[in-house]
Amino acid sequence: MCRHISGTDLTRIDGIDVITATTIISEAGWEMSKWETEDHFVSWLRLCPDNRISGDRIIGKGRLPTNNRLTITLKMAASSLRLSNTYLGAQFRRLRARLGGPIAIKAMAAKLARLVYRMLRYGMHYVDKEALFYQTQHRQLQIKQLKWKAAKLGFRVLEAPAA
Numbered sequence: 001m002c003r004h005i006s007g008t009d010l011t012r013i014d015g016i017d018v019i020t021a022t023t024i025i026s027e028a029g030w031e032m033s034k035w036e037t038e039d040h041f042v043s044w045l046r047l048c049p050d051n052r053i054s055g056d057r058i059i060g061k062g063r064l065p066t067n068n069r070l071t072i073t074l075k076m077a078a079s080s081l082r083l084s085n086t087y088l089g090a091q092f093r094r095l096r097a098r099l100g101g102p103i104a105i106k107a108m109a110a111k112l113a114r115l116v117y118r119m120l121r122y123g124m125h126y127v128d129k130e131a132l133f134y135q136t137q138h139r140q141l142q143i144k145q146l147k148w149k150a151a152k153l154g155f156r157v158l159e160a161p162a163a
Helices: 002-004 018-028 038-044 069-083 087-099 101-122 130-152
Strands: 051-056 059-060
Touching: 018 069, 038 101, 069 087, 069 101, 087 101, 087 130
Parallel strands: none
Antiparallel strands: 051 059
16 A cells, blocks of 8 residues: 555565554655655654763763654564564664663664655665674674774784684
8 A cells, every 4th residue: 555655665674564654654754855864854753862962972861752653653663673584683683682672672763764764765675685694794794893903902813714
């Protein structure tokens, strides 16, 4: 149904089903030109962090209260990614382990909002790359950071052959 209205299939995004897609269209509309950038859209949804910054230092963190149905729907969609064997699911599990549940849900809801914005504004198609791709990509990043830290301390990391 939403594909006929907006021209894109929002249900291709993991965690977004038909009910969520219709809520997105009914609350925000299918025309995203109201918001200049995706950051403006995320801010309108109150999914951005509320950091008070002075002199490049965070001096306080606040909570942005919201009663927006779309925000609540995106948070519910983000929390459904916990058991998903997809790229977004793997990213959510890593964020949840590092940041805790509520912050990870808000961060993933913001990511979902950005994906929705891009799909509706630019007609982008979402293609899932699976959890294994994310884990491999994350492992490569960890190896790169480990080699950089070792070089900074004057050491060199050599990869051992797989047994």
